[in-house]
Amino acid sequence: MHDEPEVAVLRLGHRPGRDDRMTTHVALTxxxxxxxxxVLVGDTSQSTETVEAVTERFGGPFAVERVDEWxxxxxxxxxxxVHLTMYGEPVQRVQGAVRAAHADGDPLLVxxxxxxxxxxxxxxADWNVAVTNQPHSEVAGLAVFLDRLFDGRELEREWTxxxxxxxxxxxxxxxxxxxxxxxxxxx
Amino acid sequence: MHDEPEVAVLRLGHRPGRDDRMTTHVALTxxxxxxxxxVLVGDTSQSTETVEAVTERFGGPFAVERVDEWxxxxxxxxxxxVHLTMYGEPVQRVQGAVRAAHADGDPLLVxxxxxxxxxxxxxxADWNVAVTNQPHSEVAGLAVFLDRLFDGRELEREWTxxxxxxxxxxxxxxxxxxxxxxxxxxx
Numbered sequence: 001m002h003d004e005p006e007v008a009v010l011r012l013g014h015r016p017g018r019d020d021r022m023t024t025h026v027a028l029t030x031x032x033x034x035x036x037x038x039v040l041v042g043d044t045s046q047s048t049e050t051v052e053a054v055t056e057r058f059g060g061p062f063a064v065e066r067v068d069e070w071x072x073x074x075x076x077x078x079x080x081x082v083h084l085t086m087y088g089e090p091v092q093r094v095q096g097a098v099r100a101a102h103a104d105g106d107p108l109l110v111x112x113x114x115x116x117x118x119x120x121x122x123x124x125a126d127w128n129v130a131v132t133n134q135p136h137s138e139v140a141g142l143a144v145f146l147d148r149l150f151d152g153r154e155l156e157r158e159w160t161x162x163x164x165x166x167x168x169x170x171x172x173x174x175x176x177x178x179x180x181x182x183x184x185x186x187x
Numbered sequence: 188m189h190d191e192p193e194v195a196v197l198r199l200g201h202r203p204g205r206d207d208r209m210t211t212h213v214a215l216t217x218x219x220x221x222x223x224x225x226v227l228v229g230d231t232s233q234s235t236e237t238v239e240a241v242t243e244r245f246g247g248p249f250a251v252e253r254v255d256e257w258x259x260x261x262x263x264x265x266x267x268x269v270h271l272t273m274y275g276e277p278v279q280r281v282q283g284a285v286r287a288a289h290a291d292g293d294p295l296l297v298x299x300x301x302x303x304x305x306x307x308x309x310x311x312a313d314w315n316v317a318v319t320n321q322p323h324s325e326v327a328g329l330a331v332f333l334d335r336l337f338d339g340r341e342l343e344r345e346w347t348x349x350x351x352x353x354x355x356x357x358x359x360x361x362x363x364x365x366x367x368x369x370x371x372x373x374x
Contacts, residue, residue: 022208025324032323033331054322087353087360092342122358131330132342133353135241136219137212143318143327144220144334155279155319166274166320171309173274 001034001150001157002061005079006107008037009142012070012121013114016043023047025139026112027064028054033146034154035110037063041070059162059178079107080126084141085117088128095148098127102149110145112138188221188337188344189248192266193294195224196329199257199308200301203230210234212326213299214251215241220333221341222297224250228257246349246365266294267313271328272304275315282335285314289336297332299325 001007009030014023024047027038031051040047044066051064067073074081080101102108111121122128131141146154159165162178188194196217201210211234214225218238227234231253238251254260261268267288289295298308309315318328333341346352349365 022212025209025326028321028323029327032319032321033327058321087356087362089355089357090342092339119359125358128356128358130353130355132219133355134215134219134245134346136215137326137330139212139324139326140216140220140330143324143330147331147334152279155277159321166317168276168317168320169274169315170276171312171315172306175274 001154002036005102005105006037007035007102007146007149008039008107008109009035010039010041010070010073010109010111012041012111012117014040014042014044019114020046022114022139024050026142027051029139029143030146031055031062033143034150034157035146036061037065039070039073040064040066042068057163058165059159061160074109074111074121074124077107077109079109081109081111081124082145083111083113083117083121083125083128084131084138084145085113085122085128086130086133086135088130090133091129091131091145091148094127094129098129099149099151108149110142112142114138188341189223192289192292193224194222194289194333194336195226195294195296196222197226197228197257197260197296197298198231199228199298199304201227201229201231206301207233209301209326211237213329214238216326216330217333218242218249218251220330221337221344222333223248224252226257226260227251227253229255244350245352246346248347261296261298261308261311264294264296266296268296268298268311269332270298270300270304270308270312270315271318271325271332272300272309272315273317273320273322275317277320278316278318278332278335281314281316285316286336286338295336297329299329301325
């Protein structure tokens with residue numbers, strides 16, 4: 001979140017066409033759950049555009065960018081690197097150390113892969129972190145990791161420069177212009 | 188989890204072909220993060236088979252089933268119903284009430300939709316719950332909800348009847364036969 005050291009999410013292993021929705025969901029999850037930036041590798045312009053449109057409509061700050069090569073980012077990252085993988089150490093065991101580093105001022109690069117992540121990523125990571133050692137979803141793993149990293153603070157954040165705002169309701173849907181207060185009259 | 192009142196995940200709005208991976212990820216997330224059962228509606232046999240194969244390999248108990256109609260399940264559910272939606276009440280505000288109901292013995296049906304969920308679902312739900320009021324991913328929303336419902340207990344669960352087991356490691360991948368202890372010699 002913008003008043004803390006940066007948290008960026010790097011999405012590896014995108015296969016054009018086949019992975020468009022998963023990559024979009026990774027980036028939207030990064031945005032919704034407190035990361036500052038998503039970096040999408042390769043032919044990911046469709047995902048990039050979707051996330052930019054969401055940020056325009058529902059607010060930021062959040063950056064999404066497309067790069068051709070991920071190795072320079074990983075190599076030159078000035079902070080700590082977390083790699084989410086089902087083979088890693090349990091999140092509940094390492095989250096304290098990751099939080100402490102972030103609180104001490106270290107930016108975090110959170111690497112989210114797919115099936116085949118090169119060994120150099122495991123090696124470059126300060127922590128290889130498993131949200132369970134079971135196969136499930138990189139989107140789910142990222143979500144639980146971010147919620148635990150920020151300890152729920154991300155759910156209370158404010159959004160700026162939004163066009164629209166959802167007003168929480170017990171039943172149904174209420175969306176108002178972002179500068180409205182969401183009182184019943186604005187439904 | 189199997190020593191607690193049942194938690195079942197009902198996946199609505201599956202579009203064959205287009206949603207196969209998202210539906211698979213919803214069900215695998217349900218399995219990994221402590222739900223007992225996933226119910227997939229419509230032409231979802233591909234997802235069902237994938238999840239069954241994962242359970243066979245990495246253990247259970249976990250049930251996945253395919254149904255043609257979801258209305259009977261929702262109507263006849265003997266417990267509480269949670270509907271995850273970006274329009275609902277913040278998870279951090281309602282999680283205490285949901286946890287209490289579950290701890291008191293109520294089975295939970297967690298409904299996960301996609302773009303268009305009929306109003307009757309909002310109406311049938313005891314709680315419409317938002318994991319942020321931002322658009323992101325049903326997989327991410329489900330993951331955070333389950334982690335908060337079980338308060339991390341789901342990360343410590345044991346798996347039975349597994350063929351393979353991942354041994355958490357700082358760097359790299361270690362998978363052993365499920366009856367092995369994961370000492371270095373079994374790598």
